[in-house]
Amino acid sequence: MPDIPLSWYLIVASALFCIGLFGALSRRNAIGILMGIEVMLNAVNINLVAFWRYITPQALTGQVFVIVSITVAAAEAAVGLALILAIFRSRDTVNIEDVHLMKW
Amino acid sequence: MSITQVAFILISAITLGSALAMVTSRTVFVAALWMVAAFVGVAALYILLEAGFLAAIQLLIYAGGIAVLILFAIMLTPRVMQPMEGLSRFNDQWMFVAAVSAFLFAGLWALAIRTDWPVNLQRVTGDNIFLLGRGFMTQYLLPFEVTSILLLVALVGAIVIARD
Numbered sequence: 001m002p003d004i005p006l007s008w009y010l011i012v013a014s015a016l017f018c019i020g021l022f023g024a025l026s027r028r029n030a031i032g033i034l035m036g037i038e039v040m041l042n043a044v045n046i047n048l049v050a051f052w053r054y055i056t057p058q059a060l061t062g063q064v065f066v067i068v069s070i071t072v073a074a075a076e077a078a079v080g081l082a083l084i085l086a087i088f089r090s091r092d093t094v095n096i097e098d099v100h101l102m103k104w
Numbered sequence: 105m106s107i108t109q110v111a112f113i114l115i116s117a118i119t120l121g122s123a124l125a126m127v128t129s130r131t132v133f134v135a136a137l138w139m140v141a142a143f144v145g146v147a148a149l150y151i152l153l154e155a156g157f158l159a160a161i162q163l164l165i166y167a168g169g170i171a172v173l174i175l176f177a178i179m180l181t182p183r184v185m186q187p188m189e190g191l192s193r194f195n196d197q198w199m200f201v202a203a204v205s206a207f208l209f210a211g212l213w214a215l216a217i218r219t220d221w222p223v224n225l226q227r228v229t230g231d232n233i234f235l236l237g238r239g240f241m242t243q244y245l246l247p248f249e250v251t252s253i254l255l256l257v258a259l260v261g262a263i264v265i266a267r268d
Contacts (some may be wrong), residue, residue, distance in 0.1 A: 003108055088180075
């Protein structure tokens with residue numbers, strides 16, 4: 001473990017975050033967008049664990065933060081998928097560009 | 105180069121490759137399977153970081169729960185399985201988004217390398233899971249309870265929204 005520098009983890013996490021950002025902003029499919037957001041949350045969690053291990057290994061705060069964040073991600077996925085299912089049932093599409101009900 | 109560094113590079117390559125395959129694959133179903141691979145890679149990174157409990161949680165909740173939830177939603181929406189006819193999988197702004205993502209990545213890379221992190225490589229002593237469990241019942245009781253209320257609210261909300 002100690003022979004891996006902290007910056008490696010940060011670089012991998014930022015690459016994962018940027019890939020997720022690209023997916024969330026460029027996919028046409030609503031479920032694809034949701035998957036991109038999940039990957040972004042994962043990247044942030046890697047950062048939190050890496051900072052916990054390398055900077056404050058005595059305190060538990062980093063791990064607690066990650067567990068809270070995973071729970072929020074699970075809640076977000078459940079509500080998001082329920083919304084997508086409701087939209088699909090009423091509009092018969094998951095293409096996010098066809099859903100402009102609340103756009104001016 | 106030591107064996108842990110080789111393992112780190114392999115795991116990172118698998119994770120990032122799966123994530124790239126996820127955002128570029130044509131069908132959502134295949135994208136969801138790639139997403140599971142990326143989640144397993146992240147769990148392996150947690151193991152490298154000596155956070156075994158978080159790795160188990162990651163496998164259970166992300167690679168298990170959330171992946172099954174997403175696959176379930178894909179199965180419930182019939183025409184999602186096939187790519188949309190005559191339409192690209194990306195919207196019209198994808199080149200702009202790709203440029204912004206690449207720029208952000210370059211910025212974060214420079215930031216991660218240049219900052220002088222106050223690294224403190226102390227060994228993790230004691231039973232990590234035991235300490236975590238005790239922490240949740242003492243020092244971190246409020247976040248624990250708030251999270252459980254959030255989970256309950258999200259559960260009820262998801263059922264109400266998804267019901268006919």
